[in-house]
Amino acid sequence: MTENQVLFRSLPATIFTIVFMYLPMFGLVLAFKNYRFDLGVFGSEWNGLENFRYLFASGTGWLITRNTILYNLLNLITSQLLAVLIAIFITEITNVIFKKITQSIIFLPYFISWVIVGTFVFALFNYETGILNSIITALGGEKINLYEMPGVWKYIICCFNSWKWCGYNTVIYIAAIMGVDAEIYEAASIDGATIFQRIRFITIPCIRQTLVTMILLQVL
């Protein structure tokens, strides 16, 4: 397989990336222009930073940025790191049927779209007819109106985000753990390592590359 043949194989994807991903980047100038449909992207007049002035002048610009960063961090911890833990546990399971069933069930919520999740969260936490409030009143308590408490929602959003994304990330980490040589594990068990030591010193460094990549993708 010569060098030219290899280059030729990378050609379709390169053309695709240039056309569909690099060329639209020129549209980023739109943020600085007063866009009008008939003049197109390059004919519209230059607006400078005027479009951004409202965003930061109203005082909520920095609050929005801070919230976005915090949400991203929390989602990273709950979905990625939790998925690593779950992946390690699943690879330790010896019963094959149970392992496959667990993987499938954990993976399912990835396919449910956020609109539907919103609908059944509403059904759960609704004030009049929600399941949570029905249980509380059946046990004799006061109804809680979660939709009036903005502070609770950051935790609820993180929980549902991790419920949705853990399965997907777990499958990727299981694939990464399967790629580790079994000889290292055998050598460790001959040397007398316990299970926790084996996890800490072999599994985690071997999937460190995958972990870094996934965290980087999640942040972006």
Next chain:
Amino acid sequence: MYPSDTGYHDSSSGTVVGVLLGLILTTMTAYVLSRKDFKYRNKFSFFFYFTTLFNGGMVCTYIFYIQYLHLKDSLWALILPPVFNVFYLLIWKILKIWKSIWIS
């Protein structure tokens, strides 16, 4: 009444074409990028991964498709955007099955 009258015809044929195209493109690039003796390996990798950092975003991509590629009413607008996903390229590289294919 007929299967081709419903929306499923477009959706399923578009899905099949998109998946096939995507598979072919992604596996070709994953193979190329995992060969260690490929001279331009670092440059091509940077070229692909850079799109995850900086891309045009939803607005620019939409305007690009409508005005410059004229994909407004066509089925290709459903097929083409998700065909080559760098994320899936990364997953193919993670799988590490290229060692066995590389020798041959």
